[in-house]
Structure formats: structure tokens, C-alpha cells
Amino acid sequence: MATLFGSGIKRREDPRLITGSGTFTDDIKLPGLTFAAMVRSPYAHATIRKIDTAAAAQAPGVIAVITGKDIAGKVGPVPCAFNVPNCDLKLPPHPALATNKVRYVGDAVAMIVATSRAAARDAVDLVDVDYDPLPATVDPEKAVQPGTAQLHDEVPGNVAFTWHVAGGDADQAFAQAAVKVSLRIVQQRLLPTAMEPRSAVASYNKATGQLTLWATSQNPHIHRFLTSVTLGLPEHKIRVISPDVGGGFGSKIPGYADEFLVAYAAMTLGRSVKWTEDRSENYTVTTHGRDHVEYVEMCGTGDGTITGLRTKIHAGLGAYASTAAPGVPTILHGLMYSGAYTIPNVKGTVIGAYTNTTPVDAYRGAGRPEATYLIERLVDCYARRIGMDPALVRRKNLIPADKMPYTVATGITYDSGDYHAALDKAMELIDYRGFRERQEKARKDGHYLGIGVSSYTEICGLGPSQVAGQIGFGGGLYESAIVRVYPTGMVRAYIGTRPHGQGEETTFAQIVADEFGVPIENVEIVAGDTESTPQGWGTYGSRTTAVGGAALKNAAVKVKEKAKKLAAHLLEANEADLEWHDGKFQVKGSPAQAKAFGELALMANVAWNMPAGMEPGLEASAFFDPTNFVFPYGTHIATVDVDLETGEVTVLRYVCVDDCGPHINPMIVEGQVHGGVIQGVGEALQEIAVYSDDGQLMTGTMMDYAVPKASQMPTIESHFTYTPTPVNPLGVKGIGEAGTIGSVPCIVNAVVDALAPLGITHIDKPLTPARVWAAIQQAKGGAR
Amino acid sequence: MKRSIALSVNGVSHSVEVEPRALLAQVLRDDLNLTGTHIGCDTSQCGACTIHLNGRATKSCTVLAVQAEGAEITTIEGLAKNGALHPLQNAFWEKHGLQCGFCTPGMIMSAADLLASNGSPSDEQIRHAIEGNLCRCTGYQNIVAAIKSAASA
Numbered sequence: 021m022a023t024l025f026g027s028g029i030k031r032r033e034d035p036r037l038i039t040g041s042g043t044f045t046d047d048i049k050l051p052g053l054t055f056a057a058m059v060r061s062p063y064a065h066a067t068i069r070k071i072d073t074a075a076a077a078q079a080p081g082v083i084a085v086i087t088g089k090d091i092a093g094k095v096g097p098v099p100c101a102f103n104v105p106n107c108d109l110k111l112p113p114h115p116a117l118a119t120n121k122v123r124y125v126g127d128a129v130a131m132i133v134a135t136s137r138a139a140a141r142d143a144v145d146l147v148d149v150d151y152d153p154l155p156a157t158v159d160p161e162k163a164v165q166p167g168t169a170q171l172h173d174e175v176p177g178n179v180a181f182t183w184h185v186a187g188g189d190a191d192q193a194f195a196q197a198a199v200k201v202s203l204r205i206v207q208q209r210l211l212p213t214a215m216e217p218r219s220a221v222a223s224y225n226k227a228t229g230q231l232t233l234w235a236t237s238q239n240p241h242i243h244r245f246l247t248s249v250t251l252g253l254p255e256h257k258i259r260v261i262s263p264d265v266g267g268g269f270g271s272k273i274p275g276y277a278d279e280f281l282v283a284y285a286a287m288t289l290g291r292s293v294k295w296t297e298d299r300s301e302n303y304t305v306t307t308h309g310r311d312h313v314e315y316v317e318m319c320g321t322g323d324g325t326i327t328g329l330r331t332k333i334h335a336g337l338g339a340y341a342s343t344a345a346p347g348v349p350t351i352l353h354g355l356m357y358s359g360a361y362t363i364p365n366v367k368g369t370v371i372g373a374y375t376n377t378t379p380v381d382a383y384r385g386a387g388r389p390e391a392t393y394l395i396e397r398l399v400d401c402y403a404r405r406i407g408m409d410p411a412l413v414r415r416k417n418l419i420p421a422d423k424m425p426y427t428v429a430t431g432i433t434y435d436s437g438d439y440h441a442a443l444d445k446a447m448e449l450i451d452y453r454g455f456r457e458r459q460e461k462a463r464k465d466g467h468y469l470g471i472g473v474s475s476y477t478e479i480c481g482l483g484p485s486q487v488a489g490q491i492g493f494g495g496g497l498y499e500s501a502i503v504r505v506y507p508t509g510m511v512r513a514y515i516g517t518r519p520h521g522q523g524e525e526t527t528f529a530q531i532v533a534d535e536f537g538v539p540i541e542n543v544e545i546v547a548g549d550t551e552s553t554p555q556g557w558g559t560y561g562s563r564t565t566a567v568g569g570a571a572l573k574n575a576a577v578k579v580k581e582k583a584k585k586l587a588a589h590l591l592e593a594n595e596a597d598l599e600w601h602d603g604k605f606q607v608k609g610s611p612a613q614a615k616a617f618g619e620l621a622l623m624a625n626v627a628w629n630m631p632a633g634m635e636p637g638l639e640a641s642a643f644f645d646p647t648n649f650v651f652p653y654g655t656h657i658a659t660v661d662v663d664l665e666t667g668e669v670t671v672l673r674y675v676c677v678d679d680c681g682p683h684i685n686p687m688i689v690e691g692q693v694h695g696g697v698i699q700g701v702g703e704a705l706q707e708i709a710v711y712s713d714d715g716q717l718m719t720g721t722m723m724d725y726a727v728p729k730a731s732q733m734p735t736i737e738s739h740f741t742y743t744p745t746p747v748n749p750l751g752v753k754g755i756g757e758a759g760t761i762g763s764v765p766c767i768v769n770a771v772v773d774a775l776a777p778l779g780i781t782h783i784d785k786p787l788t789p790a791r792v793w794a795a796i797q798q799a800k801g802g803a804r
Numbered sequence: 805m806k807r808s809i810a811l812s813v814n815g816v817s818h819s820v821e822v823e824p825r826a827l828l829a830q831v832l833r834d835d836l837n838l839t840g841t842h843i844g845c846d847t848s849q850c851g852a853c854t855i856h857l858n859g860r861a862t863k864s865c866t867v868l869a870v871q872a873e874g875a876e877i878t879t880i881e882g883l884a885k886n887g888a889l890h891p892l893q894n895a896f897w898e899k900h901g902l903q904c905g906f907c908t909p910g911m912i913m914s915a916a917d918l919l920a921s922n923g924s925p926s927d928e929q930i931r932h933a934i935e936g937n938l939c940r941c942t943g944y945q946n947i948v949a950a951i952k953s954a955a956s957a
């Protein structure tokens with residue numbers, strides 16, 4: 021039988037999703053279901069004088085109005101689970117319902133439970149909250165200046181943490197360097213915008229004490245754990261089900277007050293409760309991404325060798341520290357300061373700031389896009405300064421393949437890769453030299469074309485659990501799987517991760533079907549229900565296949581090893597004399613003596629004739645804890661045309677060469693690249709979450725937040741190189757975030773390259789026509 | 805306060821008691837249990853709720869259920885005929901035109917409207933036609949490919 025590994029077969033998720041037969045959380049219906057709606061602060065910062073719930077409680081259909089007083093000692097605080105060490109991290113309490121003070125627009129002060137969605141929503145308006153508004157602070161740099169509004173008594177100066185990273189001697193490198201370039205970069209706040217809003221449904225059986233919580237979750241086991249901690253409910257009495265999930269991009273990792281409150285309401289009211297946010301609510305309460313103000317610099321020799329990088333980063337955390345928030349701008353960011361290069365000296369300081377805004381947490385790439393962006397922008401500035409082509413500067417500084425595995429200045433070790441091969445391939449595909457010539461000509465005609473290169477590597481496949489402990493991550497980072505073979509030879513495999521668009525129901529079935537030599541139709545992958553799936557840590561950090569896939573592979577191998585022993589027994593042969601061929605164990609040299617996988621499944625499950633000491637049944641579980649992260653990499657190159665009159669940017673071509681090791685399903689890998697790149701193009705060209713100075717989210721609906729549309733986006737030319745990692749048995753690296761990481765600087769570099777003749781060296785993203793136009797006007801004015 | 809309305813959905817007649825302010829999208833989902841129609845926004849931007857109302861693609865979150873009184877409605881659940889997938893459903897499957905699948909029902913319903921009026925759209929026409937349908941996962945490329953391939957099927 022042909023192997024399925026490497027084959028772009030159609031996805032097994034799709035038949036239900038294309039027919040409207042998927043089950044998303046808001047689709048769940050239960051007998052006697054009630055509906056919750058949250059009363060949220062319209063102020064970014066205010067003390068609460070009084071909450072009057074009387075009118076709401078009397079409203080038709082209202083079952084309960086719950087305030088912070090009602091839940092005191094029963095719910096929360098909402099936990100942060102990434103306690104980054106050695107940075108003086110301050111984690112002030114995050115009440116599930118505010119009682120004294122609200123700290124961002126959207127902070128919840130009460131919950132209504134009613135017999136219908138509409139009744140709950142109506143009653144929200146009847147809760148009378150008397151606020152005393154306070155001055156607000158929204159910018160991560162300004163928030164830590166003296167005299168600014170203070171969010172938390174426990175956090176003087178709003179400084180959540182000050183984190184340092186260093187390797188080599190950056191100060192000395194800068195002191196001795198011939199060339200230094202520096203930039204102030206704003207990495208704007210983004211709205212993750214999973215198309216499915218968050219939702220939770222809870223039901224509680226008072227007699228058994230069993231809570232069932234359906235939730236839009238990328239990591240149901242983490243949600244089970246957090247729910248247990250927050251509600252004080254024993255973990256084994258909680259079942260979290262994450263059914264079909266409509267995208268997450270990081271925003272469905274955290275534990276939110278909403279889910280905990282819904283669970284609490286179900287427990288106390290004895291009714292099942294559903295809550296689903298609408299999009300405006302999603303934009304104000306579901307975590308945001310990025311939000312950095314950065315001062316960054318690079319130094320090097322006059323002939324193109326980069327010798328040092330220094331940063332000072334102001335990272336906004338929003339009003340409270342969300343579940344993984346402290347780890348994002350620190351561990352997942354600063355450790356990558358060498359990028360894809362041999363930069364020997366790096367030094368960085370990251371100052372986390374509480375601001376009167378929605379909490380910020382992981383968003384596709386989480387820390388690594390920010391690192392790659394600042395490095396890749398600096399490389400271009402440095403190249404410009406020394407008059408060398410930016411692609412050649414990259415070639416000169418990329419880590420050579422023969423140095424792999426390579427330990428960078430920050431102390432982490434890149435597993436594998438041929439970075440030059442990806443760069444060369446991308447340059448050839450886009451005809452780099454030819455474009456430079458055309459650009460030259462076009463410039464003479466007053467036409468501004470640009471080409472931008474970005475060579476990235478990123479840390480993913482999170483990660484060894486021992487490292488998780490060292491970096492303060494409040495959980496493990498292994499994965500697990502159970503492979504269960506039924507008497508008829510059909511297989512169900514239970515996994516600890518929760519794919520939500522990435523296609524592992526298909527790719528994981530490919531792994532199992534290959535291992536057993538059975539048709540893929542005989543294999544079912546089960547995810548998302550903590551009742552049946554083994555402990556896992558979730559789908560994020562491009563870890564599902566690299567870690568979870570490896571666990572599954574190992575479980576399947578264990579099953580097969582047992583099947584082999586049984587086959588040897590039944591064939592009265594030596595195990596060593598058996599070989600696996602076309603779905604059977606057969607005796608070497610006499611293929612007629614054979615036991616097919618299906619037959620072994622039956623014999624193991626009926627257990628009529630087992631070898632001495634062998635347990636009945638045919639199943640195995642495996643836990644896989646990797647020895648290192650994995651480091652996918654690549655080079656993206658874009659060409660753009662900038663209209664000098666309007667500031668409009670048109671992407672002419674987008675070529676990317678990514679390396680995530682071998683592909684289990686090439687069609688799915690390419691789909692991940694497409695989606696990731698377009699999210700990055702959105703970040704580079706149009707997406708920005710804007711707060712007014714008094715803390716109102718000005719981009720609070722899809723009318724104002726520019727999610728990329730089909731008509732605005734380029735076609736991507738996606739290519740690959742294939743370098744397996746030694747870190748896991750499949751050789752695979754993550755690809756979920758790489759596209760976003762590679763694309764953002766690539767687009768910005770191309771636009772700045774186009775405008776180089778005007779003396780423009782940097783424009784902060786998003787490069788909207790207004791911003792580009794303003795930069796052009798300023799440059800023209802300056803030149804005059 | 806509730807009013808009774810008659811709807812024909814996917815060829816089946818229904819009489820439903822609805823609040824005058826209830827949106828068609830909510831009634832389809834909550835009252836008729838046709839949860840394939842999704843709700844992704846509150847400003848009529850995302851298109852996840854797209855259905856066919858009297859044969860034309862319509863965002864069902866922009867229509868009050870009472871306005872649909874007497875209308876012929878097709879939802880994603882009604883697109884496959886006699887157990888055979890609609891060519892667009894096949895094409896989305898074939899071309900990997902979906903990832904999380906949340907936008908997909910609306911996307912397919914919009915695309916069906918396009919193909920009804922334009923049998924061989926260009927990439928640009930396709931991208932323009934699905935402008936009112938947001939997808940955060942796919943980057944649109946394989947959606948365009950799927951619609952194109954359905955057109956030539």
C-alpha cells in the first residue's frame with residue numbers, strides 16, 4: 021500500500037463543515053437552556069460607587085443578576101499561568117467581576133442570566149452602575165512614565181515586569197562598531213479576529229457534582245485545569261468539551277472570566293447556561309496581540325558583518341495579565357534576537373506595562389513576529405547605510421548549514437536548516453537581479469517599485485517540559501495520544517491537542533494508517549473532549565504536529581510492536597524472523613505464513629490465544645516530550661508598486677520559500693502558509709487597533725478594523741525546502757505561524773525600498789495609503 | 805408580542821413564532837436548528853450568515869425574520885441535492901478552500917450566487933464577489949481556486 025505520509029489527500033474534517041453539519045459551541049442546545057449576557061464597563065478606568073441590579077432582576081425572563089459581591093470567594097481571580105522568572109513580575113488580582121474599580125472598556129461588572137438571549141441582553145441595560153471616571157493610560161511607553169494614571173495599587177508605575185536578555189557583549193560590540201543604525205518602531209496592537217466569536221455552555225449535575233463545559237478552546241485540558249483552580253472544583257469533576265472551533269490564532273488559549281462565570285451560574289442556578297459574545301464584545305474583551313513600542317539598534321562592520329543588536333521594548337499587557345501574556349514579549353520574543361543570523365552579541369530589555377486596555381496575549385506568532393520584524397527592519401537599514409544590497413547582507417550573515425545545530429547568543433540551539441538554500445531559491449524564483457534592473461529603469465520613469473526580503477527563523481513546537489518549568493510556564497509542554505484498535509481492526513486515536521482548522525484529523529490519520537497499513541477510512545482521530553482524550557497542552561505555538569503528532573506516532577508504534585509479538589506467537593515463529601509487509605507480519609522467506617493487522621486486532625481483543633504474560637487488547641498510550649524546540653525558517657520576498665500620488669501599495673508578487681521539514685500533507689501545509697502570510701500582509705498594510713487617549717476602542721467593530729478581504733490580498737507563490745528535524749520521530753517542524761512571521765517585514769521592507777530614493781528609511785506599519793502618503797509628503801518637504 | 809410567520813426553508817414549510825426584532829439568522833439557528841448558518845459579526849461585514857433569500861445571496865443577519873414572511877430560503881444545509889454535494893461543496897473540499905470552516909457556509913452561498921450569474925468568473929471577479937465574506941484562515945487563495953474549479957465543473 022502506498023504511504024499516505026506526503027500525500028495531499030482531501031481533509032476528513034470537510035464533509036461536515038461544507039454541509040453545515042459541524043458543531044460549534046454556540047450550536048449546542050440543552051434542555052432548559054438559559055442565556056447569559058455581561059454588563060461591561062463603558063469607561064476605561066473608573067471607581068465603582070454603586071451597582072443597582074433591582075430593575076434588571078425584575079425584568080421579564082431574568083433568572084439571576086450576579087455581581088462581584090455574589091461571587092466573592094467563589095470565583096476567581098482569573099489566573100495568569102506564565103510566571104516568567106527573574107523579571108520582578110507583578111500579577112495583581114484580576115477579578116472575574118469588578119467590584120471596586122474597572123480598568124478597561126469591557127471589564128465585566130455583572131452577569132445576567134435569563135430565559136432568552138434577547139431578555140438577557142435587554143436586562144444588561146437595566147443594571148445601573150454608578151462610576152467615578154478616572155484618568156486612563158493606553159500607551160505602553162507612556163504608561164510607565166511618572167505622573168501617569170495608576171491601574172493597580174500593587175504595581176507602582178504600571179510596570180508589570182522588567183525582563184533582560186543578553187548574550188555575548190553587546191555594549192562592547194556597539195562601542196567598537198564601525199556602523200550603527202537605530203529605529204523607533206511601533207508594532208501596533210492587533211485584533212486576532214477568529215471568525216467564530218467565543219462562546220461557552222455549561223451544565224451541572226448537582227447530584228454527581230459533575231460540571232460539563234463546552235467552550236471555544238484551543239486547549240481544553242488547560243481550561244479544565246484553570247476552571248478547577250478558579251472555581252475550586254475538583255479537576256476530575258470537570259469535563260471540558262471544545263467542539264468544532266472556528267479559528268483561534270491565540271485568542272482561544274486564555275482562560276477568560278466569561279467561561280468561569282458561565283460555569284458558576286450553571287452550578288448555582290441548577291440550569292444550563294449559554295453565553296456567546298458578539299463581535300463588538302469580542303473586540304473589546306477577547307485578547308489582543310502585539311502592542312510594542314521599541315527602541316532598537318544594530319551594529320556591524322563596514323563590509324556587511326552584523327556584530328550586535330540591542331533593544332529596549334515597551335510591551336503593553338492591557339489591564340490585567342492574561343493567561344500566557346508575560347511569556348509572549350519575553351521568552352517567545354527576546355530569545356530570538358539573533359534571528360536567522362550569527363549575530364554574536366545581543367542585549368535586550370523588555371518593560372511590560374499595564375494599561376487601560378483589553379488584555380494582550382498570544383496572537384499568531386506571539387513574540388516571534390515582533391522579533392523578526394525588528395531584526396529584519398534593522399538589517400535593511402544597516403544594508404542601506406553601508407551601501408550593500410540587503411539580500412547580500414543576509415547571505416553574509418545567515419547561519420551556515422554546516423554549523424547546524426547552532427547555539428545562538430541567547431543560548432538556545434537551532435536544530436537544523438539550510439538557511440542559504442531558502443534565500444537562494446526565493447531570490448531565483450522572484451528573479452531578484454532582474455527586478456533590481458527593472459526597478460532602476462522604472463525609477464527613471466518616476467515609477468516607484470520596491471523589493472523586500474525577510475529571512476526568518478522561529479522557535480516553535482513548544483517544547484521540552486523541563487524548559488517550560490524553567491521559564492515559568494504553568495504547565496507541561498509534552499503531548500500524548502491513545503491509539504485503540506477495535507476487534508474489527510478499526511482504529512480510534514485520542515489526542516491531547518485541539519486542532520481548529522489546521523487539519524490534524526487528516527494528517528494524524530495519515531500517520532496512523534501508514535503505521536498499520538490500513539485504509540485511512542479505518543482510522544478516526546478524536547480531539548477536544550477531556551473525557552476521552554489524554555492530558556494535553558493544546559494547539560498553539562505550532563506544536564500540534566511536531567509534538568502531538570510525535571506522541572501519536574509513538575503510540576502507534578507501541579501498538580504495532582505488541583501486534584508483532586502476538587503475530588510471532590500465533591505463527592509459532594521467532595519475532596526476529598517476522599517482517600512487516602503490506603499490512604501483514606509475515607515470516608521472512610515464506611510470505612504465506614502471515615498475520616494481517618485486522619486479524620491480529622481480532623485475536624488481541626478476544627484474547628483466546630495470547631502469549632504467556634501478554635495482556636489482552638490492542639491499544640497503547642504514549643507521551644512525547646521533545647528534547648528541544650523546532651526552528652522552521654525560510655525567506656519571503658515581495659515586490660510592490662507604490663503610488664506616489666495616493667500612497668497606495670500594490671503587492672506585485674509574493675514568493676515564499678519555507679522549510680518545516682517533510683510534509684505529511686502538502687496541501688494542508690501550503691494552506692497554512694497562505695493563511696499565515698495573508699494575516700501578516702494584513703498586519704503590514706491595514707490592520708490596527710486604535711484606542712483614544714481616554715481608552716475607548718475606536719476600532720470596535722468590523723466596520724473599523726480592517727480584516728483583509730479577498731479583493732485586497734495578493735496571490736502567494738508558496739515554495740519549500742525540506743530539512744527534517746532530529747527533534748521528533750516524524751522530522752516535522754511547525755508551519756502554523758511561519759507565514760505571519762516571515763511576511764510582515766517582507767512587505768514593509770519592500771515599501772521602504774520603493775521609497776528609498778526619497779530618503780525614507782522607515783514607516784510604521786500598517787502601511788495604509790494615508791501613512792505612506794504622509795511619509796512621502798514629509799520626505800518631499802524635507803528634500804526641498 | 806411574538807408573531808407567527810411562514811417560511812419555506814430548504815423546501816420545507818415552517819410556521820414559527822418570532823419576536824418582531826428577531827433576526828432571520830437567529831431564527832434559522834435557534835428556532836429551526838439550522839446551525840450551519842453562522843454569525844460572525846454584528847455589523848453585517850463578515851458574511852458568515854449568508855443564505856439565499858428568494859434565490860439571491862443575502863446576509864441573514866441583516867434581515868428581520870418577519871421580513872422574510874413567505875420567502876423561499878435556502879441555507880447551506882439545503883445545498884446538497886439527493887445526497888450529492890453541490891459542485892461548490894465538492895470544490896471547496898477538493899481545493900482545500902476551508903480550514904476552520906466557520907466562514908465556509910456563507911462563503912459557499914455567496915459563491916453560488918456569483919456562479920448563477922457568471923459561469924466563468926475571473927480571479928478578480930471572484931475576489932470582488934466574495935468581498936463581503938471574511939475568512940481569517942485561508943488567505944482566500946484556495947477559496948478562489950475552489951470557486952474557479954466549481955465554475956468549470
Ligand code: FES
Binds near residue numbers: 844847848865866
Ligand atoms: S453575521 Fe451577518 S454579516 Fe456577519
Ligand code: FES
Binds near residue numbers: 267521901903939
Ligand atoms: S476557514 Fe476559518 S474563517 Fe474561513
